[in-house]
Amino acid sequence: MNDTTDVAIVGGGPSGLAAAIALRNAGVARVSVVDRESAMGGIPRHCAHPGYGIRDLHRVLSGPGYARHYVQAARRAGVHLRTESTVTGWAPGAGLGLEVTSPGGREVLHADAVLLASGARERNRSARWVPGDRGAGVYTTGQLQQEVYFYRRPIGRRALVVGAEHVSYSAVATLRHAGVSVVGLVTELSRQQSYAVFHLGAAAAFGVRPMTGVRVRALHGKPRLSGVELERLDDGRRVVVDCDTVVFTGDWIADNELARLHDGIDVASAALGPVVDTSGATSMPGVFAAGNLCHPVEQADIAALSGRHAGQAVARWLVERDTRVAQAGVPIETDASLEWVHPGRVRSTGDLPARGRFILRPNRFAAFTALRVTQGERTLWHGRGRRLTPTRPTLIPAGWLRAVDLNGPALRIGVGD
């Protein structure tokens, strides 16, 4: 059983759906979004708190409302939406084809272009190398929210939240909704990383404050979690927090299997998503990527704008692909203060990235920092007064792209006057 489409989009979250709508708006006839879940919409479906849609839709929606908005908009735009459809690999042979399993059967979906928009997941306790017992009561935010909002499962009595970034406060809200008391948030970093309004709000409403400079050393208790062993990084002191639930939040990793399975797609060594240029194109002709697969993670509206941008680029590529000569371009490297930069490659001096900005992911806190973009000896841009926060974006403008020598050495972004 086989099917053919103009563009196949893997993942029906904000970035995939926004890309699909952009493609239809650009006049592409057949656009298919393939999602393995039983409903389109992605992660926002189970984030039952407001704050969605500000930058892309210019209004404030809840997560489920935001997901519904995009699903309805995609449907109105004439996008072919396929739920319960799991892409399991690339079909062998010439051209782009995806192997898809659904209740309707097993098939190859052939496409002129493929957009990967599979998002990211939180690292679980094992992926964070946390030893100890394997008792029940250990969650990631994603699982916790589905248990609470989809199935109304009992969670526990006392929970510790690991992480102090945006999603950590979302986990706090979910736990409180489920009647679980939150004994604290812990982060290895020296400060919490979310908005003050979340941080202060959690402190005021629930009495929850983050413990900073603290590392999780072990989980104790079986068959149910009974305590989490913490270590203070400054003096090495340890304490076991009495709790029956722990939620590992954030520490996102790109859900990058499809990119890794294709020999032609370069994968970024730090962000772990496919390396894309400013249009969202990967190293494999016809394969694009967008959203939190490429920048794990930004907020949903940023992911949607990334998808919209890539969708427009895919539409242009479909028209120009036979005449446009593909450039290898130059990679963008980062110094030690940054984990990654997105996009990570420049192949055209004319194509701006989504929102006209590059996203930097710092790995340290700093205020009023100067940043510099160089190529060889040339400084292409510098800016002052930038704030660096781990897990949060630092944005820089992209006007310097015009000065890039596409045959020159690698670009470099880092701290420096």
Add this chain to the structure above:
Amino acid sequence: MYDVAVIGAGVVGAAIARELAVRGADVVLVDAEDDVGNATSKANTAILHTGFDAKPGTLESRLVARGHTLLSAYARRAGIPLEPLGALLVAWDDEQLAALPGLREKAEHNGYRSARVIGASEVRAREPHVGAHALGALEVPDEGIVCPWTPTLAFVTEAKRHGATVLLSTRVRGAEPRADHVELATTAGGVRAREVVNAAGLGSDTVHRMFGHATFTVTPRRGQLIVFDKLARRLINHVILPVPTAMGKGVLVAPTVYGNVMLGPTAENLDDKRATESTEEGLAQLRAKGAHIIPELLGEEVTTIYAGLRAATEHDDYQVSFHPDQHYTCVGGIRSTGLTSGMAIAEHVAAQLGQRHGLDLGEAPAPDGLPEPPRMPPIGQAQSRPYQQPERIAADPSYGQVVCFCERVSRGEIRDALCSDLPPATADGLRRRTRAGMGRCQGFFCGAAVRRLLDDGPDAPLTAEVDQ
């Protein structure tokens, strides 16, 4: 009154129960846990051993070799995931390199003649990602990997289909040998059987003492294991073994039949038979070893970490003894080789029960005379999985409804497990039967849906959106 009560539903007890039930005995299988194979048998390295490195002349040496043949044949018929990848026992320094010919000779004393020493260039050609210090290796072409869980499930399923009774969550408290039978006291009441077989693994010394014997003590030997993401599978082609030491077979790197890569185990002698936690020290040790063996491995994501306890004793061999006057047989002290040797142990025990205990068993049937074993779910990566089978999905679309995305487990497979002869009691039990939830997301995407089906039944609707 049962003919035989087997204490312990690990892989060894399950194999014995199967052998006896197939040959006509009325068997009861008793286990303290809420699932079969829920202790040592669920957390081990899952290696199919040849016995090349056993102590020559031991019962273990003989039964591992025989078990390799029996399990390989049974696995083919029952659809148990098994991959005969071969092993490379790698030497990392001159001393280890010098030990390889001796290991080959030892293999020959164990009746294994296919091992050969290969040089550094051949090691590198066959394992391009191995660490730079590999000086040579002993190639053992018949070592392999096997699913650690499916054999036990297949044995117990087959035993049940031949009339065996399975009593789970039932702990044996005491034993009283009588003239022509044994009275077992359990947490679920008395059990009466003509013969009792002690296959209680970590508890085998405790049961042994109930019959008045103190010939061995089980010292749990913990093995911590790290399972890496399937994307690491490209890094190795064989089981990569170290040169063994007094504390065991050492830290190995091996593919799993689910397509992951496993690093471990540690070997720590403990007192606590429940100490199945992993530790900072253990993980640090494995991390260092792994970086040495396959440097790129540590660049891949960890999917899960676990620890198991081997039933080690002060002796070098299995503790198998027959006590016809007490109607009692001990099958204790079986360490990591029990997965391979289980069927051979069962064959040995059945023969002795017939000859020395006068148990009336039918003749051991020739393999082609046996009824077909149960066909187990194809959960191996090298097998054709339901999600890959168009005809199967066409006949029943639930096999195309993937619920656990990372492992591609369908609702149909979860339903089959929940409705099987041996349904799971917990999410862990469901995972061992289907792979649901054992993938890289560890439940981030699918955990809530899998739990929903386990708690509310295989037909429970999976909520698509938050109801407002």
